[in-house]
Amino acid sequence: MPYDFNNPPDRRQSDSLKWQRYAGHDILPMWVADMDFAASPVILEALQQRIAHGVLGYPQHSSSLREAVVEGIARDHDWRIEPDWIVWLPGVVQGFNLACRLAGETGDGVLSFPPIYPPMLHAPENHRRRLIRSHLIRAGGRWEYDWAGLDALLPATDIRLLLLCNPHNPVGRVWSREELTRLAWHAEHHDWLICSDDIHCGLVIDPAHRYIPIAALDEAIAQRTITLMAPSKTWNIPGLGCAFAIIPNASLRRQYLAAGRGLIPEVNVLGLAAAEAAYRHGSPWREALLPYLHANAQHIHRSINALPGLSCTPVESTYLAWIDCRELGKNNPCEFFEAHGVGLSDGRAFGMEGFVRLNFGCSRALLDEALQRISHAVRTEQAV
Numbered sequence: 001m002p003y004d005f006n007n008p009p010d011r012r013q014s015d016s017l018k019w020q021r022y023a024g025h026d027i028l029p030m031w032v033a034d035m036d037f038a039a040s041p042v043i044l045e046a047l048q049q050r051i052a053h054g055v056l057g058y059p060q061h062s063s064s065l066r067e068a069v070v071e072g073i074a075r076d077h078d079w080r081i082e083p084d085w086i087v088w089l090p091g092v093v094q095g096f097n098l099a100c101r102l103a104g105e106t107g108d109g110v111l112s113f114p115p116i117y118p119p120m121l122h123a124p125e126n127h128r129r130r131l132i133r134s135h136l137i138r139a140g141g142r143w144e145y146d147w148a149g150l151d152a153l154l155p156a157t158d159i160r161l162l163l164l165c166n167p168h169n170p171v172g173r174v175w176s177r178e179e180l181t182r183l184a185w186h187a188e189h190h191d192w193l194i195c196s197d198d199i200h201c202g203l204v205i206d207p208a209h210r211y212i213p214i215a216a217l218d219e220a221i222a223q224r225t226i227t228l229m230a231p232s233k234t235w236n237i238p239g240l241g242c243a244f245a246i247i248p249n250a251s252l253r254r255q256y257l258a259a260g261r262g263l264i265p266e267v268n269v270l271g272l273a274a275a276e277a278a279y280r281h282g283s284p285w286r287e288a289l290l291p292y293l294h295a296n297a298q299h300i301h302r303s304i305n306a307l308p309g310l311s312c313t314p315v316e317s318t319y320l321a322w323i324d325c326r327e328l329g330k331n332n333p334c335e336f337f338e339a340h341g342v343g344l345s346d347g348r349a350f351g352m353e354g355f356v357r358l359n360f361g362c363s364r365a366l367l368d369e370a371l372q373r374i375s376h377a378v379r380t381e382q383a384v
């Protein structure tokens with residue numbers, strides 16, 4: 001293998017948020033969404049070259065960077081965007097917070113689909129909007145929208161913004177054309193703005209699925225949509241703080257920029273340099289990473305579903321597995337597994353009880369160790 005995902009750098013003594021949480025304890029950190037792998041050599045080289053120049057003043061977003069993003073999105077996702085549609089952001093979280101800020105008025109509704117990335121549950125109230133929850137449901141072997149539930153809650157709400165996550169963290173779905181079309185129909189029919197957090201779009205690990213940006217469905221939907229992307233998850237550079245919004249509608253783009261004026265800082269020089277290298281030269285690394293992650297995901301699926309009290313659905317995208325512990329009979333499964341040496345994310349933060357999220361963006365050996373500890377914990381519990 002040209003990239004050695006089996007032997008990632010040791011992060012225990014580093015400044016890693018993920019690893020420092022359990023420093024000094026025998027608990028494997030499988031929580032926050034960053035991977036243990038070193039960035040692609042082409043990204044590290046671009047950063048070294050940028051630093052070697054020596055001057056780290058305010059950067060200008062180059063047209064070459066915009067072109068790299070436009071070409072990368074056409075190449076990887078078959079979506080043609082214009083360079084002018086791109087608005088640079090220091091993070092995707094700021095991106096959807098800004099969308100909440102400009103959608104409607106104080107007290108208006110923002111529709112979101114728990115379980116979901118926790119900051120998406122908090123963003124509406126940050127801007128005095130009301131969070132309207134439509135919980136995803138587990139139907140057979142996968143997570144889906146609750147269409148009947150959505151229809152039932154709409155008449156009593158005043159929704160101005162649809163906050164979408166595609167692919168969806170934590171359930172790992174890549175929303176299909178049919179599902180997106182149905183959501184888009186609602187957005188048109190009820191005149192909602194759409195903000196789609198597509199940060200995980202480069203991480204479709206199951207080749208049977210294809211990511212479709214909701215804005216690519218048709219021109220009318222594109223005109224009401226803010227799509228958020230970043231190189232950070234795909235190329236494992238979240239510490240560099242570089243993201244962008246794609247906003248085809250010029251008037252919406254102006255409003256979006258105005259909503260952030262004076263609040264949103266510029267992206268730093270290193271984030272921009274890394275982003276250009278990622279979109280221009282990062283494909284070989286990404287193409288090697290995806291099957292590695294997919295093999296990890298399949299291993300989790302087999303192991304977890306073989307355990308009493310636990311289950312999970314196949315992960316289509318992301319490096320995150322959403323594990324159903326409702327049959328385990330534990331009030332706090334996250335605490336339970338932590339006590340057995342595995343640090344997971346607590347499902348309650350995502351808006352759903354009885355679940356944990358496992359980050360498998362790590363070596364197979366570390367994943368094996370975590371799965372063994374989980375298995376030991378569950379079997380010991382059964383024996384009691």
Ligand SMILES: Cc1ncc(COP(=O)(O)O)c(C=O)c1O
Pocket residue numbers: 033090091092093094117165169197199200230232238242243
């Ligand atoms: C769906 C989603 N959006 C946004 C983020 C964070 O984005 P950023 O670090 O660019 O703010 C994450 C990180 O895990 C995420 O999963």
